[in-house]
Amino acid sequence: MKFLKLIGFENLIVLAFAQFIIKYGFLDYHPDLILALNEKNYSLLVLASVLIAAGGFLINNITAASSERYGISESAAYYIYGAFTIGGLAIGYYLSNLIGRPSFLLVFGLTVATLYFYATSLRNSLLLGNIAISFIIALSVMVISVFCIFPIITDDNRRIMATIFDLLLDYSIFTLVIGFMITLIKDLKEADTDYNSGINTLPIAIGKARTAKVVFVFGLIAAAMLLYYANAYLKELLWALGFGLLFILGPIIYFLINIWTAKTQKEFAVLEVVLKLVLFFTAASIAIITFNIKHNA
Numbered sequence: 001m002k003f004l005k006l007i008g009f010e011n012l013i014v015l016a017f018a019q020f021i022i023k024y025g026f027l028d029y030h031p032d033l034i035l036a037l038n039e040k041n042y043s044l045l046v047l048a049s050v051l052i053a054a055g056g057f058l059i060n061n062i063t064a065a066s067s068e069r070y071g072i073s074e075s076a077a078y079y080i081y082g083a084f085t086i087g088g089l090a091i092g093y094y095l096s097n098l099i100g101r102p103s104f105l106l107v108f109g110l111t112v113a114t115l116y117f118y119a120t121s122l123r124n125s126l127l128l129g130n131i132a133i134s135f136i137i138a139l140s141v142m143v144i145s146v147f148c149i150f151p152i153i154t155d156d157n158r159r160i161m162a163t164i165f166d167l168l169l170d171y172s173i174f175t176l177v178i179g180f181m182i183t184l185i186k187d188l189k190e191a192d193t194d195y196n197s198g199i200n201t202l203p204i205a206i207g208k209a210r211t212a213k214v215v216f217v218f219g220l221i222a223a224a225m226l227l228y229y230a231n232a233y234l235k236e237l238l239w240a241l242g243f244g245l246l247f248i249l250g251p252i253i254y255f256l257i258n259i260w261t262a263k264t265q266k267e268f269a270v271l272e273v274v275l276k277l278v279l280f281f282t283a284a285s286i287a288i289i290t291f292n293i294k295h296n297a
Contacts, residue, residue, distance in 0.1 A: 006061050006062070006077075007057050007084075011053070011057065012053055012054055014283070015053055015140055018141065019046045022283070023035075023144070023148075024287075027148070035149070036147060036149070036151040045147055048091035049088070051085070052084070055085040055112070056119070058080060059081050060115070060118065062081075089108055089109065093105050096147075099151045100151065104147065107143055111136055115136065118132050124198075125200070129183070130202070131180070134176050137175055137176065138173070138179060140175075142172045149165055150165075174226070174282060175279060177222045177225065178222055180218060181275055184214065185271050187203050188268045189269055190265075191203040191204060212259050216260070219256045222252055226244060230244055230249075237296070240285065243281075243285055251274050251275075251277055258270075
């Protein structure tokens with residue numbers, strides 16, 4: 001269990017779920033859409049994402065606390081980090097060459113570099129680490145567009161491809177906002193530890209109360225985005241609309257109410273879980289929307 005916590009296992013499950021649900025709950029429902037990656041290679045794309053993310057969680061945790069806390073030596077932890085990272089990059093190299101776009105390996109390379117520098121340097125830089133991790137979270141969605149959609153765009157299918165790309169971009173932007181909120185809540189949860197370690201996070205720079213207000217504003221932005229999407233695209237899709245309001249907007253409203261009174265590490269930890277559930281249900285919503293369109297009821 002300690003090792004699973006070290007690599008952020010619960011976050012890896014959400015990552016893999018999101019990427020698989022986008023394929024099997026959305027992309028595969030377009031019969032004329034032949035992705036650049038077949039099922040086996042798409043699974044390899046998910047595996048590469050999971051391996052690199054696991055390496056990122058691992059290097060972050062062992063630089064933030066002693067590896068002995070997780071039941072392994074520091075040298076073993078770095079060997080595992082190297083294995084995860086090299087494995088992810090190797091798969092990325094294979095997939096990039098498979099679709100004839102070797103330069104796309106940069107997507108994985110930049111992700112690895114960002115996660116490493118966050119763990120070793122950016123964590124000490126005010127907001128830079130939060131922004132970097134938020135973009136990495138959003139990139140987990142956009143990597144599908146890069147590897148599966150972009151290589152097959154032609155003049156004949158440009159319009160439908162643009163629609164699919166825009167939809168995934170909307171999901172990425174919403175995911176980025178929620179991801180940024182998660183990083184700030186994590187900073188609030190760990191403020192005392194970060195202060196003792198000399199790490200300069202937003203709660204330390206401006207105080208917990210003001211940081212909570214900043215997170216509240218981003219929560220309002222997320223709620224406004226969701227209501228806009230619902231009004232623009234889901235008015236006729238009652239199942240999808242109900243799902244979004246109940247399982248995405250509902251937790252966001254719960255979060256907005258409780259962020260005002262949260263003071264303890266335990267309370268912030270609960271709010272962090274709430275936001276992760278929002279990410280999970282956001283990923284699931286794409287399958288609900290597709291199902292509702294197919295069975296327009």
